[in-house]
Amino acid sequence: MSNLVIVESPAKAKTIKKYLGSGYEVIASMGHIRDLPENKLSVDIRHHFKPNYEIIKGKEKLADDLIKHAKKADKIYLATDPDREGEAISWHLAYLLNLDLKDKNRVTFNEITKTGVTNGMNNPREIDIDLVNAQQARRILDRLVGYKLSPFVSQKIRRGLSAGRVQSVAVRIIVDRENEIKAFVPEEYWSIDAKLIAKGIRKAFASTFYGDVNGKIKITNSEQAHKILDEVKDGEFKVLKVKNGTRKRQPSPPFITSTLQQEASRKLGMQSKRTMRIAQELYEGIEIEGMGAVGLITYMRTDSLRLSEDAINDATEYIKTTWGDKYLPSKPRHFKSRANAQDGHEAIRPTIISLEPSKIKSNLTSDQYKLYKLIWERFIACQMAETIQKTTQADIICNGYIFKSSGYRVDFDGYTILYVDSLDKSEDNELTLPPLEKDMILKVKEILPNQHFTQPPARYTEASLIKALEEYGIGRPSTYAATISTITSKEYVKREAKALVPTELGEVTTNLMKEKFPNIVNVKFTAQMEENLDTVEKGNLQWNKLLEEFYTDFYETLKKVKAEMKDVKIPLKEDLTDYICEKCGRQMVVKVSRFGKFIACPGYPECKNIKKFVTEIGVPCPKCNGNIIVKTTKTKRVFYGCSNYPDCDFVSWNQPIAEKCPKCNGILYKTKGKKAKIICGTEGCGFEKAIEE
Numbered sequence: 248m249s250n251l252v253i254v255e256s257p258a259k260a261k262t263i264k265k266y267l268g269s270g271y272e273v274i275a276s277m278g279h280i281r282d283l284p285e286n287k288l289s290v291d292i293r294h295h296f297k298p299n300y301e302i303i304k305g306k307e308k309l310a311d312d313l314i315k316h317a318k319k320a321d322k323i324y325l326a327t328d329p330d331r332e333g334e335a336i337s338w339h340l341a342y343l344l345n346l347d348l349k350d351k352n353r354v355t356f357n358e359i360t361k362t363g364v365t366n367g368m369n370n371p372r373e374i375d376i377d378l379v380n381a382q383q384a385r386r387i388l389d390r391l392v393g394y395k396l397s398p399f400v401s402q403k404i405r406r407g408l409s410a411g412r413v414q415s416v417a418v419r420i421i422v423d424r425e426n427e428i429k430a431f432v433p434e435e436y437w438s439i440d441a442k443l444i445a446k447g448i449r450k451a452f453a454s455t456f457y458g459d460v461n462g463k464i465k466i467t468n469s470e471q472a473h474k475i476l477d478e479v480k481d482g483e484f485k486v487l488k489v490k491n492g493t494r495k496r497q498p499s500p501p502f503i504t505s506t507l508q509q510e511a512s513r514k515l516g517m518q519s520k521r522t523m524r525i526a527q528e529l530y531e532g533i534e535i536e537g538m539g540a541v542g543l544i545t546y547m548r549t550d551s552l553r554l555s556e557d558a559i560n561d562a563t564e565y566i567k568t569t570w571g572d573k574y575l576p577s578k579p580r581h582f583k584s585r586a587n588a589q590d591g592h593e594a595i596r597p598t599i600i601s602l603e604p605s606k607i608k609s610n611l612t613s614d615q616y617k618l619y620k621l622i623w624e625r626f627i628a629c630q631m632a633e634t635i636q637k638t639t640q641a642d643i644i645c646n647g648y649i650f651k652s653s654g655y656r657v658d659f660d661g662y663t664i665l666y667v668d669s670l671d672k673s674e675d676n677e678l679t680l681p682p683l684e685k686d687m688i689l690k691v692k693e694i695l696p697n698q699h700f701t702q703p704p705a706r707y708t709e710a711s712l713i714k715a716l717e718e719y720g721i722g723r724p725s726t727y728a729a730t731i732s733t734i735t736s737k738e739y740v741k742r743e744a745k746a747l748v749p750t751e752l753g754e755v756t757t758n759l760m761k762e763k764f765p766n767i768v769n770v771k772f773t774a775q776m777e778e779n780l781d782t783v784e785k786g787n788l789q790w791n792k793l794l795e796e797f798y799t800d801f802y803e804t805l806k807k808v809k810a811e812m813k814d815v816k817i818p819l820k821e822d823l824t825d826y827i828c829e830k831c832g833r834q835m836v837v838k839v840s841r842f843g844k845f846i847a848c849p850g851y852p853e854c855k856n857i858k859k860f861v862t863e864i865g866v867p868c869p870k871c872n873g874n875i876i877v878k879t880t881k882t883k884r885v886f887y888g889c890s891n892y893p894d895c896d897f898v899s900w901n902q903p904i905a906e907k908c909p910k911c912n913g914i915l916y917k918t919k920g921k922k923a924k925i926i927c928g929t930e931g932c933g934f935e936k937a938i939e940e
Contacts, residue, residue, distance in 0.1 A: 251320035262532025329355035359542025381784035431703035501594035504724030552582035628666035720774035
């Protein structure tokens, strides 16, 4: 008997084939085989939003091959990923191969191991049409918004722009934060910090001004700070009371998609798109010496904290064997998922506990090893005992004023012997206080007033934006990486170090959307739409009914706005250049075509003068005093050169900066990479310095 199993990727196919053995042929569809074609709307709005799917351009031969393999098979299994997208891919394959949707030919694997594949193959089911409809609804919804709204935004602001249902809200969140930062008015405040020494102890400890016996006092200016300082600097510091306690800290739960992306960003510096690509590789299978292809982690698109009992038992046994019983909690840990979690799969965990990261490091790429180690350690740690800290809090009095000191030491390391969450305080920096007793007299080593100013809220990073999207209920685990990739590639947002900063384009577009299409960029409205899609998935709402309710209002709003803004064009300051058209005297502007940016005269069609677009970095050429501009090689590698080329041949892989070398007055450069620094370009100088964050 011939059995055909269809999956998405060749890597996944190879791993599954190993477990199924002879009698099974496993081939890959390379993702979606049918979709809405890109060159037209492809949604019949008048006939209940019927989608017009076609075989994806370039996949015609693959489709023919799939049909040929299917005709030879006695039984066909559709084994695409276990989520909405995977269900939709299977549905499209069933249409292409003319399969009966009532057949139990759909199999899913939460993990690609012998057990996972066997369980999946032993429990085939029908294609879940509700899951498919939820994916269809999202796909068509995004197509309607994108294809109806993008041309309008492009016409009013800049050619080539796109507007999307989730991406527009993500940009708004970033823009709103930037507006908060701009509107923030810093407030002055002061602290008085003392270094005190207990009798018989050489090392000083820190103590900070709190207030007086009546409560906390806020110091708002220099005069107030120095008045208090004058009253205590020559006074007697005495311990008023000491409170000793115990603090227990629990390990973080295992990863879900969002927390994996956040932690990989904070700990490994990985962007979410890169994190998900590597996680997909780990899930689909890696060649392990002596074992062949092995899926190392469970499915990585999940919002559930559920763990199988077998996995918990394996972790418990590993912890007991490695560190002993004292590193086990009183009972195994189970974690509660968020209220709106779909709970379709387990949390992200290693599939085989005994495959320690260090044992298989030689079989993994650097990125695979780092991410696998992160997932493996987080999972093991979640089943370990809590860390126990002995805490000390001391109130110290001087002339009626109270100073406070606090410290702790680790009494039992627990899970932190293996893993420390990036948001936890480092266990390497214990703040210990000397033995203090009531009425003990302390010696003052130093006491200083310090001026501070309140800080605005921090800009979003990838990690904090993903956290915000999750908390607001916007998007789903599979959409976060794609959303961030889109808003940066479309230049609505730029990266400054790890921060996501809105561009003028992002701010202007968001302001237009907030004014004219408030629902599209409304956080609550978008979150409600996600809940509606979940309702479709549960079979409690018709997908085309959802689309009809949305589109009726959207279409009327779009028609009205188009009429109101018929002759309106919103200019961007960033599109203005310093170039004056030598043909007609107008100030030239940046334009965008399908080939990229160029500089043109705004007098078109009367004046058709254009120039090549260049990005200047504001640094003069050290050879001829021309402008240094950004250039790229044929392989898109960035370098820097003089705008007067070929008359001037200055080039550099490293970016020149305006600052001069303090040692030799030579030109300084910023190097590339994770350990970027400032170096001097003068041969033999040797000056370098770290880049301040």
